[in-house]
Amino acid sequence: MDHYQYLILMGGCLAVTAPLEVLGARVYRRPARLARAVLPVAAVFLIWDALAIAGGVWSYHPRYLTGLQLPFRIPVEELVFFLVIPVCGILTYAGVQAVADRWRAQRSRPREEAAPAEARRPDSGVRS
Amino acid sequence: MTGLGYTVPAVVAVAAVCVWELAFLRTGLFRRPSYWVAMAIVLAFQIPVDGWLTKLSAPVVTYAPGQMTGLRFPWDIPAEDFLFGFALVTSALLLWERQGKRPERRPARGPSAHDPARGRNAHDPRGELR
Numbered sequence: 389m390d391h392y393q394y395l396i397l398m399g400g401c402l403a404v405t406a407p408l409e410v411l412g413a414r415v416y417r418r419p420a421r422l423a424r425a426v427l428p429v430a431a432v433f434l435i436w437d438a439l440a441i442a443g444g445v446w447s448y449h450p451r452y453l454t455g456l457q458l459p460f461r462i463p464v465e466e467l468v469f470f471l472v473i474p475v476c477g478i479l480t481y482a483g484v485q486a487v488a489d490r491w492r493a494q495r496s497r498p499r500e501e502a503a504p505a506e507a508r509r510p511d512s513g514v515r516s
Numbered sequence: 517m518t519g520l521g522y523t524v525p526a527v528v529a530v531a532a533v534c535v536w537e538l539a540f541l542r543t544g545l546f547r548r549p550s551y552w553v554a555m556a557i558v559l560a561f562q563i564p565v566d567g568w569l570t571k572l573s574a575p576v577v578t579y580a581p582g583q584m585t586g587l588r589f590p591w592d593i594p595a596e597d598f599l600f601g602f603a604l605v606t607s608a609l610l611l612w613e614r615q616g617k618r619p620e621r622r623p624a625r626g627p628s629a630h631d632p633a634r635g636r637n638a639h640d641p642r643g644e645l646r
Binding site: 393394401404424425426428429433436443445446447448449452453470473474475476484485488 | 601
């Protein structure tokens with residue numbers, strides 16, 4: 389199980405951010421736009437990663453990795469990281485925008501529309 | 517540059533991302549509150565995830581001590597990781613934003629005194645027509 393530690397952590401990041409898509413982030417529903425945002429960034433950071441690994445700036449504990457490697461001794465987990473983290477960042481940003489847009493829409497809704505919604509609330513009759 | 521194999525590239529990456537946006541892309545991302553709220557949330561989640569990867573008791577990632585400042589906070593997270601994370605997430609958001617069309621949000625009106633680019637791009641301040 390230890391060998392999957394890094395991958396499980398990345399899976400956790402995807403799982404935690406997944407509900408944002410349902411909240412209205414609409415990121416996974418725009419796969420081409422997502423790919424054009426994430427892939428060039430991942431490519432640049434993989435080059436940085438390769439240079440840092442080659443230069444001994446950082447290294448990875450083999451115990452926590454699957455052992456699968458890309459060229460230039462890059463662990464496959466690093467590719468996953470450079471895809472997952474930007475996706476999570478975009479989901480967060482789009483999620484915040486979706487929530488903000490919803491608030492704005494609610495605030496600007498005319499009073500006539502808001503009133504019946506208030507009356508439908510189950511506790512509305514209890515209050516004096 | 518020896519001894520600073522992580523610190524220097526991390527600072528350069530942040531500067532490069534800022535120059536890329538302010539001088540070339542001009543998406544207006546840094547002026548948007550949603551961006552800063554999102555980055556605060558990302559930062560809050562970076563701490564447990566990065567903290568797990570870099571914890572000195574059982575590190576997934578090990579750094580050469582001579583290549584960084586040695587500042588580690590919170591827990592054992594190298595300070596450079598926050599620059600790295602900022603550059604990684606912000607550059608992805610810039611590319612995401614550059615393709616975006618959000619007609620429901622109106623651009624600020626009129627050219628801003630401290631932003632000469634705004635006046636020139638007044639017809640398309642958010643890059644929506646690109």
